[in-house]
Amino acid sequence: MEKKTIGKFIAVLRKANGMTQKELGERLFVSDKTISRWECDECTPELSLIPVIAEIFGITADELLRGERAAPPSGDIETEKGRAASQKGDKQFRFMLHNRMKKYRILSLISIGIAILGLIAAAVANLAFSEGLIGFCLAAVCVVAAAICQIIFASNAYLLVEEEDTHEKEIKEANSTVTMQAVRVFFGLLAELAFCLPIVLLTYGGVNYGLMFESWLPNGFLCVLILLFLCHFTYLLRVKKFLVSRGLLYIGDDEKEKDAACGRLFKRMLALCLSILAVIGAVAFAFGLVGAEPFIEKKVFTDPEEFKTYMEAEYDEWVEHGYYYRDEGGDVVLLPPAKGEDEFDKYYKETGVVRDENGNVILTFYYHSSLYHLISFSENEQMPVTVITREARGNGYDTFNTVMSVLSFFAVSDVVACAVVYLVRRHRIYKK
Numbered sequence: 001m002e003k004k005t006i007g008k009f010i011a012v013l014r015k016a017n018g019m020t021q022k023e024l025g026e027r028l029f030v031s032d033k034t035i036s037r038w039e040c041d042e043c044t045p046e047l048s049l050i051p052v053i054a055e056i057f058g059i060t061a062d063e064l065l066r067g068e069r070a071a072p073p074s075g076d077i078e079t080e081k082g083r084a085a086s087q088k089g090d091k092q093f094r095f096m097l098h099n100r101m102k103k104y105r106i107l108s109l110i111s112i113g114i115a116i117l118g119l120i121a122a123a124v125a126n127l128a129f130s131e132g133l134i135g136f137c138l139a140a141v142c143v144v145a146a147a148i149c150q151i152i153f154a155s156n157a158y159l160l161v162e163e164e165d166t167h168e169k170e171i172k173e174a175n176s177t178v179t180m181q182a183v184r185v186f187f188g189l190l191a192e193l194a195f196c197l198p199i200v201l202l203t204y205g206g207v208n209y210g211l212m213f214e215s216w217l218p219n220g221f222l223c224v225l226i227l228l229f230l231c232h233f234t235y236l237l238r239v240k241k242f243l244v245s246r247g248l249l250y251i252g253d254d255e256k257e258k259d260a261a262c263g264r265l266f267k268r269m270l271a272l273c274l275s276i277l278a279v280i281g282a283v284a285f286a287f288g289l290v291g292a293e294p295f296i297e298k299k300v301f302t303d304p305e306e307f308k309t310y311m312e313a314e315y316d317e318w319v320e321h322g323y324y325y326r327d328e329g330g331d332v333v334l335l336p337p338a339k340g341e342d343e344f345d346k347y348y349k350e351t352g353v354v355r356d357e358n359g360n361v362i363l364t365f366y367y368h369s370s371l372y373h374l375i376s377f378s379e380n381e382q383m384p385v386t387v388i389t390r391e392a393r394g395n396g397y398d399t400f401n402t403v404m405s406v407l408s409f410f411a412v413s414d415v416v417a418c419a420v421v422y423l424v425r426r427h428r429i430y431k432k
Contacts, residue, residue, distance in 0.1 A: 118142025132210030
Protein backbone atom coordinates (compact mmCIF):
# COMPACT_ATOMS: atom_id res chain seq x y z
CA MET A 1 0.00 0.00 0.00
CA GLU A 2 1.28 3.47 -0.81
CA LYS A 3 2.56 5.35 2.20
CA LYS A 4 0.21 8.07 3.42
CA THR A 5 1.28 11.66 3.92
CA ILE A 6 0.56 13.50 7.15
CA GLY A 7 -2.43 15.22 5.52
CA LYS A 8 -3.96 12.01 4.18
CA PHE A 9 -3.36 10.32 7.53
CA ILE A 10 -5.13 13.15 9.36
CA ALA A 11 -8.09 12.82 6.97
CA VAL A 12 -8.36 9.07 7.64
CA LEU A 13 -8.11 9.56 11.42
CA ARG A 14 -10.67 12.36 11.38
CA LYS A 15 -13.23 10.35 9.45
CA ALA A 16 -12.61 7.26 11.54
CA ASN A 17 -13.42 9.30 14.63
CA GLY A 18 -16.60 10.75 13.09
CA MET A 19 -15.34 14.32 13.07
CA THR A 20 -15.87 17.05 10.51
CA GLN A 21 -13.15 19.44 9.43
CA LYS A 22 -14.94 22.17 11.35
CA GLU A 23 -15.08 20.12 14.56
CA LEU A 24 -11.38 19.23 14.36
CA GLY A 25 -10.52 22.87 13.66
CA GLU A 26 -12.47 23.98 16.72
CA ARG A 27 -10.45 21.64 18.94
CA LEU A 28 -7.17 22.88 17.43
CA PHE A 29 -8.30 26.54 17.27
CA VAL A 30 -7.79 26.73 13.51
CA SER A 31 -10.26 27.15 10.67
CA ASP A 32 -11.81 24.30 8.70
CA LYS A 33 -10.08 25.71 5.60
CA THR A 34 -6.74 25.12 7.31
CA ILE A 35 -7.72 21.50 8.01
CA SER A 36 -8.72 21.12 4.36
CA ARG A 37 -5.33 22.45 3.21
CA TRP A 38 -3.56 19.93 5.49
CA GLU A 39 -5.59 17.04 4.11
CA CYS A 40 -4.92 18.16 0.53
CA ASP A 41 -1.15 18.30 1.33
CA GLU A 42 -1.00 21.99 0.50
CA CYS A 43 0.75 22.55 3.84
CA THR A 44 1.49 20.69 7.08
CA PRO A 45 0.52 21.43 10.67
CA GLU A 46 2.83 23.47 12.83
CA LEU A 47 5.18 21.43 15.01
CA SER A 48 3.45 22.73 18.15
CA LEU A 49 0.18 21.15 16.96
CA ILE A 50 1.62 17.69 16.24
CA PRO A 51 1.39 16.41 19.87
CA VAL A 52 -2.12 17.88 20.23
CA ILE A 53 -3.34 16.19 17.04
CA ALA A 54 -1.74 12.90 18.11
CA GLU A 55 -3.47 13.06 21.50
CA ILE A 56 -6.87 13.79 19.91
CA PHE A 57 -6.63 10.67 17.73
CA GLY A 58 -4.96 8.46 20.35
CA ILE A 59 -1.71 7.90 18.46
CA THR A 60 1.91 8.91 18.97
CA ALA A 61 3.51 11.97 17.41
CA ASP A 62 5.97 9.65 15.62
CA GLU A 63 3.09 7.76 13.99
CA LEU A 64 1.51 11.03 12.87
CA LEU A 65 4.76 12.31 11.34
CA ARG A 66 5.33 9.00 9.51
CA GLY A 67 1.72 9.04 8.20
CA GLU A 68 0.87 5.55 9.42
CA ARG A 69 0.42 3.57 12.59
CA ALA A 70 3.42 1.76 14.00
CA ALA A 71 3.63 -2.03 13.87
CA PRO A 72 1.84 -3.75 16.75
CA PRO A 73 4.12 -3.55 19.80
CA SER A 74 5.62 -6.68 21.28
CA GLY A 75 5.29 -7.57 24.90
CA ASP A 76 2.36 -7.55 27.28
CA ILE A 77 2.89 -3.97 28.48
CA GLU A 78 3.04 -2.49 25.02
CA THR A 79 0.04 -4.58 23.98
CA GLU A 80 -2.00 -3.23 26.86
CA LYS A 81 -1.02 0.32 25.94
CA GLY A 82 -2.09 -0.26 22.35
CA ARG A 83 -5.38 -1.77 23.47
CA ALA A 84 -6.02 1.17 25.83
CA ALA A 85 -5.36 3.66 23.03
CA SER A 86 -7.73 1.78 20.75
CA GLN A 87 -10.46 1.74 23.40
CA LYS A 88 -9.97 5.44 23.97
CA GLY A 89 -10.40 6.10 20.25
CA ASP A 90 -13.55 3.98 20.12
CA LYS A 91 -15.01 5.76 23.11
CA GLN A 92 -14.24 9.15 21.61
CA PHE A 93 -15.81 8.10 18.30
CA ARG A 94 -19.02 6.96 19.98
CA PHE A 95 -19.16 10.19 21.95
CA MET A 96 -18.76 12.29 18.80
CA LEU A 97 -21.33 10.20 16.95
CA HIS A 98 -23.82 10.52 19.80
CA ASN A 99 -23.46 14.30 19.87
CA ARG A 100 -23.84 14.49 16.11
CA MET A 101 -27.08 12.48 16.12
CA LYS A 102 -28.42 14.45 19.07
CA LYS A 103 -27.73 17.71 17.26
CA TYR A 104 -29.50 16.42 14.15
CA ARG A 105 -32.59 15.37 16.11
CA ILE A 106 -32.77 18.80 17.74
CA LEU A 107 -32.46 20.54 14.38
CA SER A 108 -35.24 18.32 13.01
CA LEU A 109 -37.55 19.87 15.58
CA ILE A 110 -37.16 23.16 13.70
CA SER A 111 -38.64 21.57 10.57
CA ILE A 112 -41.47 20.08 12.62
CA GLY A 113 -42.14 23.46 14.25
CA ILE A 114 -42.36 25.19 10.86
CA ALA A 115 -44.85 22.56 9.70
CA ILE A 116 -46.98 23.02 12.85
CA LEU A 117 -47.06 26.78 12.25
CA GLY A 118 -48.34 26.10 8.74
CA LEU A 119 -51.13 23.89 10.08
CA ILE A 120 -52.13 26.55 12.61
CA ALA A 121 -52.15 29.21 9.86
CA ALA A 122 -54.35 27.00 7.68
CA ALA A 123 -56.78 26.40 10.54
CA VAL A 124 -57.05 30.12 11.32
CA ALA A 125 -57.56 31.09 7.67
CA ASN A 126 -60.16 28.37 7.16
CA LEU A 127 -62.14 28.47 10.41
CA ALA A 128 -61.84 32.15 11.33
CA PHE A 129 -61.90 33.80 7.90
CA SER A 130 -63.52 31.09 5.69
CA GLU A 131 -60.55 31.23 3.31
CA GLY A 132 -59.81 27.60 2.59
CA LEU A 133 -57.62 28.25 -0.46
CA ILE A 134 -55.45 30.78 1.36
CA GLY A 135 -55.17 28.41 4.32
CA PHE A 136 -53.97 25.58 2.10
CA CYS A 137 -51.42 27.86 0.40
CA LEU A 138 -50.04 28.96 3.78
CA ALA A 139 -49.69 25.33 4.86
CA ALA A 140 -47.99 24.45 1.55
CA VAL A 141 -45.45 27.28 1.91
CA CYS A 142 -44.54 26.15 5.44
CA VAL A 143 -44.28 22.53 4.30
CA VAL A 144 -41.86 23.48 1.51
CA ALA A 145 -39.78 25.57 3.94
CA ALA A 146 -39.71 22.70 6.45
CA ALA A 147 -38.66 20.24 3.72
CA ILE A 148 -35.78 22.49 2.60
CA CYS A 149 -34.58 22.85 6.21
CA GLN A 150 -34.73 19.10 6.73
CA ILE A 151 -32.69 18.44 3.58
CA ILE A 152 -30.01 20.88 4.77
CA PHE A 153 -29.92 19.38 8.27
CA ALA A 154 -29.67 15.83 6.90
CA SER A 155 -26.91 16.76 4.44
CA ASN A 156 -24.82 18.24 7.25
CA ALA A 157 -25.38 15.20 9.45
CA TYR A 158 -24.16 12.60 6.94
CA LEU A 159 -20.69 11.14 7.48
CA LEU A 160 -18.39 10.09 4.63
CA VAL A 161 -17.34 6.46 4.53
CA GLU A 162 -14.07 5.19 3.08
CA GLU A 163 -12.47 1.78 2.98
CA GLU A 164 -9.85 2.82 5.53
CA ASP A 165 -12.48 3.81 8.10
CA THR A 166 -12.25 1.59 11.18
CA HIS A 167 -15.84 2.44 12.13
CA GLU A 168 -17.38 1.87 8.73
CA LYS A 169 -20.36 -0.09 10.05
CA GLU A 170 -21.13 2.45 12.77
CA ILE A 171 -20.97 5.31 10.26
CA LYS A 172 -23.32 3.51 7.87
CA GLU A 173 -25.78 2.85 10.68
CA ALA A 174 -25.60 6.51 11.73
CA ASN A 175 -26.25 7.62 8.17
CA SER A 176 -29.20 5.23 8.03
CA THR A 177 -30.58 6.83 11.21
CA VAL A 178 -30.30 10.26 9.58
CA THR A 179 -32.08 9.00 6.47
CA MET A 180 -34.93 7.38 8.41
CA GLN A 181 -35.42 10.52 10.48
CA ALA A 182 -35.66 12.57 7.27
CA VAL A 183 -38.10 10.07 5.75
CA ARG A 184 -40.37 10.25 8.80
CA VAL A 185 -40.33 14.05 8.71
CA PHE A 186 -41.19 14.06 5.00
CA PHE A 187 -44.04 11.62 5.64
CA GLY A 188 -45.35 14.03 8.28
CA LEU A 189 -45.11 16.98 5.89
CA LEU A 190 -47.04 15.13 3.20
CA ALA A 191 -49.63 14.12 5.81
CA GLU A 192 -50.11 17.80 6.70
CA LEU A 193 -50.78 18.68 3.04
CA ALA A 194 -53.23 15.79 2.78
CA PHE A 195 -55.04 16.93 5.93
CA CYS A 196 -55.40 20.47 4.50
CA LEU A 197 -56.49 19.23 1.07
CA PRO A 198 -60.27 19.02 1.81
CA ILE A 199 -60.50 22.75 2.69
CA VAL A 200 -59.57 23.63 -0.89
CA LEU A 201 -61.16 20.73 -2.80
CA LEU A 202 -64.58 20.58 -1.11
CA THR A 203 -66.27 23.78 -2.27
CA TYR A 204 -69.72 25.25 -1.91
CA GLY A 205 -71.49 26.63 -4.96
CA GLY A 206 -68.28 26.65 -7.00
CA VAL A 207 -66.65 29.13 -4.59
CA ASN A 208 -64.20 28.02 -1.91
CA TYR A 209 -65.29 29.15 1.54
CA GLY A 210 -63.39 26.46 3.40
CA LEU A 211 -65.00 23.87 5.67
CA MET A 212 -66.44 23.74 9.15
CA PHE A 213 -64.32 21.81 11.63
CA GLU A 214 -66.79 18.90 11.84
CA SER A 215 -66.51 18.44 8.05
CA TRP A 216 -62.79 19.14 7.80
CA LEU A 217 -61.68 16.70 10.51
CA PRO A 218 -63.11 13.42 9.11
CA ASN A 219 -62.30 14.25 5.49
CA GLY A 220 -58.79 15.40 6.38
CA PHE A 221 -58.21 12.33 8.50
CA LEU A 222 -59.34 10.09 5.63
CA CYS A 223 -56.99 11.86 3.21
CA VAL A 224 -54.09 11.42 5.65
CA LEU A 225 -54.74 7.69 6.02
CA ILE A 226 -54.94 7.17 2.26
CA LEU A 227 -51.76 9.18 1.66
CA LEU A 228 -49.79 7.39 4.37
CA PHE A 229 -50.84 4.05 2.91
CA LEU A 230 -49.68 5.12 -0.55
CA CYS A 231 -46.46 6.66 0.80
CA HIS A 232 -45.60 3.54 2.75
CA PHE A 233 -46.32 1.38 -0.29
CA THR A 234 -44.10 3.59 -2.48
CA TYR A 235 -41.35 3.69 0.14
CA LEU A 236 -41.34 -0.06 0.68
CA LEU A 237 -41.27 -0.98 -3.01
CA ARG A 238 -39.32 1.89 -4.60
CA VAL A 239 -37.84 4.58 -2.35
CA LYS A 240 -36.09 2.24 0.10
CA LYS A 241 -34.30 0.41 -2.70
CA PHE A 242 -33.21 3.73 -4.17
CA LEU A 243 -31.82 4.92 -0.82
CA VAL A 244 -29.92 1.65 -0.34
CA SER A 245 -28.44 1.85 -3.83
CA ARG A 246 -27.26 5.41 -3.16
CA GLY A 247 -25.62 4.44 0.11
CA LEU A 248 -27.97 6.60 2.16
CA LEU A 249 -29.53 3.60 3.90
CA TYR A 250 -27.74 0.55 5.23
CA ILE A 251 -29.58 -2.72 5.78
CA GLY A 252 -28.33 -6.23 6.38
CA ASP A 253 -29.40 -9.46 4.69
CA ASP A 254 -31.72 -10.34 7.57
CA GLU A 255 -33.51 -7.01 7.26
CA LYS A 256 -33.82 -7.49 3.50
CA GLU A 257 -35.71 -10.74 4.09
CA LYS A 258 -37.97 -9.01 6.61
CA ASP A 259 -38.60 -6.16 4.14
CA ALA A 260 -39.63 -8.68 1.50
CA ALA A 261 -42.06 -10.35 3.95
CA CYS A 262 -43.50 -6.94 4.88
CA GLY A 263 -43.90 -6.13 1.19
CA ARG A 264 -45.98 -9.25 0.63
CA LEU A 265 -48.05 -8.50 3.76
CA PHE A 266 -48.64 -4.93 2.64
CA LYS A 267 -49.87 -6.02 -0.80
CA ARG A 268 -52.38 -8.43 0.79
CA MET A 269 -53.70 -5.83 3.23
CA LEU A 270 -53.88 -3.19 0.50
CA ALA A 271 -55.88 -5.52 -1.75
CA LEU A 272 -58.28 -6.29 1.12
CA CYS A 273 -58.66 -2.61 2.02
CA LEU A 274 -59.32 -1.55 -1.57
CA SER A 275 -61.84 -4.36 -2.05
CA ILE A 276 -63.87 -3.23 0.95
CA LEU A 277 -63.59 0.40 -0.14
CA ALA A 278 -64.85 -0.58 -3.60
CA VAL A 279 -67.95 -2.19 -2.06
CA ILE A 280 -68.59 0.84 0.16
CA GLY A 281 -68.03 3.15 -2.81
CA ALA A 282 -70.51 1.19 -4.94
CA VAL A 283 -73.16 1.42 -2.20
CA ALA A 284 -72.52 5.15 -1.80
CA PHE A 285 -72.74 5.62 -5.57
CA ALA A 286 -76.08 3.78 -5.65
CA PHE A 287 -77.46 5.97 -2.86
CA GLY A 288 -76.15 9.01 -4.70
CA LEU A 289 -78.05 8.03 -7.85
CA VAL A 290 -81.25 7.42 -5.93
CA GLY A 291 -80.89 10.55 -3.82
CA ALA A 292 -82.95 11.46 -0.79
CA GLU A 293 -86.35 10.71 -2.34
CA PRO A 294 -86.80 7.26 -0.70
CA PHE A 295 -86.25 8.85 2.73
CA ILE A 296 -88.82 11.64 2.26
CA GLU A 297 -92.21 10.95 3.86
CA LYS A 298 -95.08 11.40 1.42
CA LYS A 299 -98.76 11.59 2.31
CA VAL A 300 -101.24 10.39 -0.32
CA PHE A 301 -104.93 11.30 0.07
CA THR A 302 -107.82 9.76 -1.82
CA ASP A 303 -110.63 11.25 0.32
CA PRO A 304 -111.18 15.01 -0.31
CA GLU A 305 -112.53 15.65 3.19
CA GLU A 306 -109.57 13.94 4.80
CA PHE A 307 -107.25 16.02 2.63
CA LYS A 308 -109.03 19.25 3.58
CA THR A 309 -108.91 18.43 7.29
CA TYR A 310 -105.18 17.72 7.08
CA MET A 311 -104.31 20.89 5.20
CA GLU A 312 -106.35 23.20 7.43
CA ALA A 313 -105.04 21.52 10.59
CA GLU A 314 -101.49 22.19 9.44
CA TYR A 315 -102.45 25.80 8.75
CA ASP A 316 -104.04 26.26 12.19
CA GLU A 317 -100.96 24.78 13.87
CA TRP A 318 -98.80 27.28 12.04
CA VAL A 319 -101.00 30.13 13.25
CA GLU A 320 -100.75 28.90 16.83
CA HIS A 321 -97.06 28.04 17.14
CA GLY A 322 -95.24 29.44 14.12
CA TYR A 323 -93.17 27.23 11.85
CA TYR A 324 -89.65 26.80 10.51
CA TYR A 325 -88.33 25.10 7.44
CA ARG A 326 -84.95 24.39 5.91
CA ASP A 327 -84.20 26.33 2.76
CA GLU A 328 -82.02 25.13 -0.12
CA GLY A 329 -78.88 26.63 1.39
CA GLY A 330 -79.23 24.51 4.50
CA ASP A 331 -79.99 27.44 6.83
CA VAL A 332 -82.97 27.32 9.18
CA VAL A 333 -85.40 30.17 8.50
CA LEU A 334 -87.91 31.08 11.21
CA LEU A 335 -91.41 32.12 10.13
CA PRO A 336 -93.03 34.18 12.94
CA PRO A 337 -96.75 33.90 13.67
CA ALA A 338 -98.99 36.64 12.27
CA LYS A 339 -99.51 39.67 14.51
CA GLY A 340 -103.16 39.77 13.66
CA GLU A 341 -105.79 37.64 11.97
CA ASP A 342 -106.42 40.20 9.24
CA GLU A 343 -102.76 40.61 8.48
CA PHE A 344 -102.30 36.83 8.46
CA ASP A 345 -105.18 36.23 6.06
CA LYS A 346 -103.96 39.02 3.82
CA TYR A 347 -100.38 37.90 3.42
CA TYR A 348 -100.23 34.17 4.24
CA LYS A 349 -103.61 32.54 3.66
CA GLU A 350 -104.00 30.77 0.35
CA THR A 351 -106.89 28.72 -0.96
CA GLY A 352 -107.12 25.69 -3.21
CA VAL A 353 -109.88 23.58 -4.67
CA VAL A 354 -110.56 19.91 -5.34
CA ARG A 355 -112.57 18.94 -8.42
CA ASP A 356 -114.51 15.88 -9.44
CA GLU A 357 -114.16 13.93 -12.69
CA ASN A 358 -116.32 16.47 -14.50
CA GLY A 359 -114.20 19.39 -13.36
CA ASN A 360 -116.69 20.68 -10.82
CA VAL A 361 -115.38 22.08 -7.52
CA ILE A 362 -116.36 19.73 -4.70
CA LEU A 363 -114.58 21.56 -1.86
CA THR A 364 -112.28 24.48 -1.08
CA PHE A 365 -109.42 24.34 1.41
CA TYR A 366 -106.94 26.88 2.75
CA TYR A 367 -103.24 26.39 3.47
CA HIS A 368 -99.89 28.17 3.71
CA SER A 369 -97.54 27.50 0.78
CA SER A 370 -94.33 27.84 2.83
CA LEU A 371 -95.28 24.73 4.79
CA TYR A 372 -95.16 22.48 1.73
CA HIS A 373 -92.53 21.35 -0.71
CA LEU A 374 -95.04 19.64 -3.00
CA ILE A 375 -98.84 19.42 -3.42
CA SER A 376 -99.42 17.26 -6.50
CA PHE A 377 -102.83 16.24 -7.81
CA SER A 378 -103.22 13.33 -10.19
CA GLU A 379 -104.60 15.67 -12.86
CA ASN A 380 -106.43 18.97 -13.04
CA GLU A 381 -106.89 19.30 -9.23
CA GLN A 382 -108.47 15.86 -8.97
CA MET A 383 -107.86 13.20 -6.34
CA PRO A 384 -105.66 11.44 -5.35
CA VAL A 385 -103.21 14.09 -4.15
CA THR A 386 -99.64 13.71 -2.85
CA VAL A 387 -98.36 16.07 -0.16
CA ILE A 388 -94.73 16.57 0.95
CA THR A 389 -94.15 19.08 3.72
CA ARG A 390 -90.92 21.04 3.98
CA GLU A 391 -90.32 19.42 7.34
CA ALA A 392 -90.64 15.94 5.83
CA ARG A 393 -88.29 16.93 3.01
CA GLY A 394 -85.75 18.29 5.48
CA ASN A 395 -85.96 15.13 7.57
CA GLY A 396 -85.50 13.02 4.44
CA TYR A 397 -82.34 14.85 3.47
CA ASP A 398 -81.07 14.60 7.04
CA THR A 399 -81.57 10.83 6.91
CA PHE A 400 -79.83 10.66 3.52
CA ASN A 401 -76.87 12.65 4.83
CA THR A 402 -76.71 10.39 7.89
CA VAL A 403 -76.54 7.32 5.66
CA MET A 404 -73.73 8.85 3.61
CA SER A 405 -71.90 9.80 6.83
CA VAL A 406 -72.20 6.22 8.07
CA LEU A 407 -70.73 4.95 4.81
CA SER A 408 -67.87 7.43 5.18
CA PHE A 409 -67.33 6.18 8.72
CA PHE A 410 -67.18 2.59 7.44
CA ALA A 411 -64.64 3.65 4.80
CA VAL A 412 -62.41 5.32 7.40
CA SER A 413 -62.82 2.35 9.75
CA ASP A 414 -61.80 0.00 6.94
CA VAL A 415 -58.59 1.95 6.30
CA VAL A 416 -57.82 2.22 10.02
CA ALA A 417 -58.48 -1.47 10.68
CA CYS A 418 -56.32 -2.61 7.76
CA ALA A 419 -53.56 -0.22 8.81
CA VAL A 420 -53.64 -1.47 12.42
CA VAL A 421 -53.56 -5.13 11.35
CA TYR A 422 -50.67 -4.41 9.00
CA LEU A 423 -48.67 -2.52 11.62
CA VAL A 424 -49.20 -5.25 14.24
CA ARG A 425 -48.12 -8.02 11.89
CA ARG A 426 -45.22 -5.91 10.61
CA HIS A 427 -44.05 -5.41 14.19
CA ARG A 428 -44.12 -9.17 14.74
CA ILE A 429 -42.06 -9.78 11.58
CA TYR A 430 -39.32 -7.35 12.60
CA LYS A 431 -39.39 -8.58 16.19
CA LYS A 432 -38.45 -12.13 15.20
